[in-house]
Amino acid sequence: MGQKVVVIGAVAAGPKAAVRVKRLQADADVLLIDQDNYISYGGCGIPYYVSGDVSDEKELRSTSFHMVRDERYFEKAKGVRTMTMTRALAIDRKARAVLVENLVTGRQQSIEYDKLLLATGSDPVILPIPGTDLQGVFTVNDLHKAIAIKDLIAKGKVGKVAVIGGGAIGIEMAEACKDLWGLEVSLVEFKSHLLPNLVDWEMADMLAKHLRDNGVAVHLEEGATEILGNDDGWVTGLRTNKRTIEADMVLMAAGVRPRSQLAREAGLNVSQGGAIVVNEHMQTSDPSIYAAGDCVEITNLVSGLKLFAPLGSLANKQGRVAGDNIAGIPSVFKGGVGSFIMKAFETSIGSAGLTLAAARAAGYDAAVSLTSPSDRAHFFPTQSVVCYLLVFDRRTRKVLGLQGFGPMGDGILARINSAAPLLCSGATIEDFNTIEMAYSPPFSSAIDVLNAAAYVAENICDGRMRAIDIREYLGYMHDPDSRPDWRLLDVRSVREAEPFINAFGTGRWLSLPYDEVRERYQELPRDKTLVIVCNAGSRSYEIQRFLDQVDYPNTLVLPGGMNVIRRLNVDWLP
Amino acid sequence: MGQKVVVIGAVAAGPKAAVRVKRLQADADVLLIDQDNYISYGGCGIPYYVSGDVSDEKELRSTSFHMVRDERYFEKAKGVRTMTMTRALAIDRKARAVLVENLVTGRQQSIEYDKLLLATGSDPVILPIPGTDLQGVFTVNDLHKAIAIKDLIAKGKVGKVAVIGGGAIGIEMAEACKDLWGLEVSLVEFKSHLLPNLVDWEMADMLAKHLRDNGVAVHLEEGATEILGNDDGWVTGLRTNKRTIEADMVLMAAGVRPRSQLAREAGLNVSQGGAIVVNEHMQTSDPSIYAAGDCVEITNLVSGLKLFAPLGSLANKQGRVAGDNIAGIPSVFKGGVGSFIMKAFETSIGSAGLTLAAARAAGYDAAVSLTSPSDRAHFFPTQSVVCYLLVFDRRTRKVLGLQGFGPMGDGILARINSAAPLLCSGATIEDFNTIEMAYSPPFSSAIDVLNAAAYVAENICDGRMRAIDIREYLGYMHDPDSRPDWRLLDVRSVREAEPFINAFGTGRWLSLPYDEVRERYQELPRDKTLVIVCNAGSRSYEIQRFLDQVDYPNTLVLPGGMNVIRRLNVDWLP
Incomplete structure (x- = not known):
């Protein structure tokens, strides 16, 4: 027998590493330990199981060839031993042994290792408020809870659901409850916008509007203060700092924390945030012990800062690298x-x-280009407006981030996946200008949306485009008297401008179509700041360039134009 | 007035450069010249206009805000003068002047320039065979022909169409004629597979099968020898070296050549292939003359060789760079x-x-990884098989190319767009291993298809996976007696293997399910070469790893498994 490899945690990173080691080293004795009986499942699929898109939980635990990934599977197909329902209690680093307890029998034993992998995952945050232990209150972090949630809903016991947390899981669960089951769904987010660490407020606001349009009551800047229950111990509602929401079920999706108690107690380096510290080989401060998945923190390749990114995709990659290194291949x-x-x-x-927000907090001289082009050739019938936000550093011209919001499909994915490797390599706006995106009318535009976003960033960086901040614009539209020196200049067609003129008055909302500006620009007031408005922002930019050249320098472009504004939660649109 | 800028050619690169210059230099006098009356149109949209997806040709000439891009538009909206129906006859480089002729009036004039841009595009190849001048024979290179083609079809004058050329335009036109109009369509390609310079034969064969499944008669390795006509001068058929095809319309889509006569006659450097030679600033051998679009050749950033890539996306990028440089911004x-x-x-x-094929021709020690995974989480209901071919160099481990074939949607695009910038930077297999592809079950797998393709490439490079060449496998299946020392080892379920055993006999097609190999491998013959078969290739690889370790070294994996074979033109599948 070769080396003894013990892996603690058998959801994503753990199994990936275990089978990789076994494939690389046939004689390795690989043991996979988990405290649950369900192992190696697609946790990211839970909302789709609850929604019914995935009918049976077994599918989340199965291979693409329909074999359930249970103890027998790992043993027979992979040659990896498994111990389920077994909790690791302590690591004796000197003796290189893990003390484990069988949760069914209570029997404890010490298991020796040559290499140990901690793939202990994350714990859901349980809010420190009353009522979290009521019946009908769930976190959404494992398959048992998913089954229980779906079971309750399927039995007709749930009419109203309150979701705590506007992150990805909370939103996906809200959709699952609303879309397929038709439940009354409220979603409460403590921060000022949804997906707070993932997107900026404009994108989040578009998402919130879409959720509301689909019947989800979204409450932002509201903290859950108490979960209410009845005498039978069942949940009846959720109290926030602003209201009381009736609910037969409360889903707590308030984030996760790395599960690192075992590592900390063994004296391994653990970050302030509780994540296990690893090097590029996924090795902890003890060279015999590796860690991977939701329990570790990684390096943010844009900022160089630490990043806690509990994502299934990263867990699998880290698991493979850990497996390589355990088997002697120095992958990074x-x-x-x-x-x-x-x-x-x-x-x-x-x-x-x-x-x-994150870029500014990290000290960058950050700005954004906000665009709203067609996602494919504008003459192609399936085309649709899509919004992109490109974050860049004005000083170094480095692109720092990309966000996209648009119709369901793989179009946004195509740009995120294209940007990601460039972000890792410190690419500049000019690099993004020339990324060679594939083009054909059913898929994209000759000038791809990602190139177009970079063009706008370049124009901003070089001072050729001056955009108004969307929040400032919305503030002005709410209270036009606040800026008596401002005028809206609508360069769309007269027909498109008309309802706005009717709503805001000819004194405030000026109409001068794009193709008439060169002839008629002298009709425009020279003593006002003109906020130039079109549908996507590109005509406005061209007009700004022209007005600059004829000595009308006081102009601002509404970036992304009315395509953006229409997707936000605004109530003043005519 | 500032500098005089003359642009010859007003389809893609030309207009892009012209308006860019004008935005950057308000005082520039920019003149756009074209021999056609239709300018600035989306040529790539022609097949979708013919198919009816785009109902009116005006849409191909319009902006996203529905303004037709004609002479008036460029004048009024962009401040760019245009001369249409005007052909450039000669360049007098010493005098910095272009001699042009108005094709309507016949009037000639000399136009001076400070900077000249040649965006003269490409000419369709007219085959040197009899009958190309018959009525009903068209190339597919401009909007007039598109209108004429659609007009004939719409009037019910066409029942049968023969397309010459299996490149992108030929295939798109074949689909347009078949899908919407229900015509009888034949497609003839001189080379041994479709899209000959763009994909390898496996991908092309999948495409050919799909076209045939949709009713297009695809004839490969067939050269058109004569276009047949009747006494009225109308086309009646197409003769090839193998057959005669009845046809009321023949579409010649046999490729394009750079249109560079003007440049050549002016003494500018032109390549052997006829493309105008430019530097990174899109500058020709005369510093006052730029060129961009289909008339130039560019550097292939993978091989360093020259590349003729007449694509609308590149034309626009080159136009922008040319515009920048003309206006004094040194973009590259x-x-x-x-x-x-x-x-x-x-x-x-x-x-x-x-x-x-191209990589080997360029001297690389090239090999491929061929994979056929689910395009999204395999438990997600909309998942579908997708095939990827990753080309890499075994010596340097550099990734050289990526090809994908799968269901319609933006999924393949998402991987091509992700790979493209990495290919430009000389990325290795290991870089592709760790590209951070976004994951959520409705979009992708935790291990993205692109990462998975790189994993397989790594396993091949490191000698951990030995794959059989698909052609060799198909040859064997056609004539199993040719290799009496070979056996098929089917590691799928017994139920899946059964029809194959029935077809090929238990002596030739062995069934041993994946999860039973570790227990029963000694039943396998040691003196035979085992060709391991599953659906996607991954189980086969795992079994090869295991058999290597228990001293069964004579095995070959069928890469991509039956998912690939089922998509090819094979007739022996049970």
Whole structure:
């Protein structure tokens, strides 16, 4: 027999590493330990199991060739031994042994290792509020809870659901409950926008509007203060700092924390945030012990700062690298940019790298280009508007992040996946200008949306385009009297401008179509700041360039134009 | 007035450069010249206009905000003068003047320039065979022909169409004629497979099968020898070296050649292939003269060789760079990898970089990884098999190219766009291993198809996986007696193996399910070469690893498994 490899945790990184080691070293004795009886399942599929897109939980635990990944499977097919329902209690690093307990029999034993992998995952955050132990209150972190949630809903015991947490899991669960089951769904997010660490507020606001349009009550800047129950111990509602929401079920999706108690107690280096510290080989501060998956933190390859990114895709990559190194292949995992994509009803939203907020917090001279082009050739019948936000550093011209919001499909994915490796390599706006995106009318535009976003960033960086901040624009539209020196200049067709003129008055909302500006620009007031408006922002930019050249320098472009504004939660649109 | 800029050619690169210059230099006098009256149109949209997806040709000439891009538009909206129906006859480099002729009036004039841009595009290849001048014979290179083609079809004058050329345009036109109009369509390609320079034969064969399944008669390795006509001068058929095809219309899509006569006659450097030679600033051998679009050749950023890639996406990028440089901004266009995507009925096919054939021709020690995974989480209901071919160099481990074939949608695009910038930077298999592809079950797998393709490439490079060449496998299946020392080892379920055992006999097609190999491998013959078969290739690889370790070294994996074989033109499948 070769080396003894013990892997603790058998969901994503753990099994990946275990089978990789066994494939590389036939004589290795590989043991996979988990405290659960369900192992090696697609945790990211839970919302789709609850929604019914995936009918049976077994599918989440099966291979693509329909074999259930249970103890027998790992033993027979992979040659990897497994111990389920077994909790690791302590690591004796000197003796190189793990003390484990069988949760069914209570029997404890010490298991020796040559190499140990900690793939202990993460724990859901349990809010420190009353009522979290009521019946009908769930976190969404394992398959048992998913089954229990779906079971309750399927039995007709749930009419109203309150979701705590506007991250990806909370939103996906809200959709699952609303879309297939038709439940009354409320979603409460403590911060000022959804997906707070993943996208900036404009993208989040578009998402929130779409959720609301699909019947989900979204409450932002609301903290859950108490979960209410009845005498039978069942949940009846959720109290926030602003309201009380009736609910037969409360889903707590308030984030996760690395599960690192075992590592900490064994004296391994653990970060302030509780994540196990590893090097590029996924090795902890003890060279015999590796860690991978949700329990570790990685390097953010844009900022160089630490990043806690509990994503199934990264867990698998880290598991493979850990497996390589355990088997003697010095593979490296350098870090990541947190590539992210999610479906929300009929839309998709994605991101990679830093948000504007994160970039500024990290000290960058950060700005954004906000664009709203057609996602494919504008003459192709399936084309649709898509919004992109490109975050860049004005000083170094480095691109720091990309976010996209648009129709459901793989279009946003195509740009996130394209940007991610470039973000890792410190690419500049000019690099993004020339990325060679594949073009054919059913798929894209001759000038791809990603190239177009970079063009706008370049124009901003070089001072050729001056954009108004969307928040400032919305503030002005709410209270036009606040800026008596401003005028809206609508360069769309007269027909498109008309309802706005009717709503805001000819004194405030000026109409001068794009192709008449060169002839008629002298009709425009020279003593006002003109906020130039079109549908996508590109005509506005061209007009700004022209007005600059004829000595009308006080103009601002509404970036992304009305395509953006129409997708936000605004109530003043005519 | 500032500098005089003359642009010859007003389809893609030309207009892009012209308006860019004008935006950057308000005082520039920019003149756009074209021999046609239709300018600035989406030529790549022609097949979709013919198919009816795009109802009016005006849409191909319009902006996203529905303004037709005609002379008036460029004048009024862009400040760019245009002369249409005007042909450039000669360049007087000393005098810095272009002699042009108005094709309507016949009037000639000399136009001075400070900077000249040649965006003269390409000419369709007219085959040197009899009958190309018959009525009903068309090339597919401009909007007039597109209108004439659609007009004839719409009037019911066409029942049978023969397409010459199995490149992208030929295939798109075949689909347009078949899918919407229900015509009888034959497609003839001189080379041994479709899209000959863009994909390798496996991908092309999948595409050919899909076209045939959709009713297009695909004839490969057939050269058109004569176009047949009746006494009225109308086409009646197409003769090839193998057959005669009845046809009321013949579409010649046999490729394009750079249109460079003007440049050559002016003494500018022109390549052997006829392309105008430019530097990274899109500058010709005369510093006052630039060139961009289909008339130039670029650097293949993978091989360093020259690349003729007449693509609308590149033309626009080159136009922008030319515009920048004309206006004094030293932008660069480094070259490309030929990112390509196309729709064919219900499928999409894409590529970037070098094919295996091109890589070997360029001297690389090239090999491929062929995979056929699910395009998204295999438990997600919309998942579908997709095939990828990753081309790499065994010596340097550099990835040289990527090809994909799968269902229609943006999934292949997402991987081509991700690979393209990495191909430009000389990325290795290991870089592709760790590209951070965004994951969520409705979009992708935790281990993305692109990462998985790289994993297989790594396993091949490191000698951990030995694959059989698909052609060799197909040859064997056609004549099993040719290799009496070979056996098929089917590691799928017994139920899946059964029809194959019935067809090929238990002596030849062995069944031993994946999860029973570790227990029963000694039943396998040691003196035979085992060709291991599953659906996607991954189980076969695992079994090869195991058999290596228990001293059964004579095994070969069928890469991509039956998922690949089922998509090829084979007639022996049970």
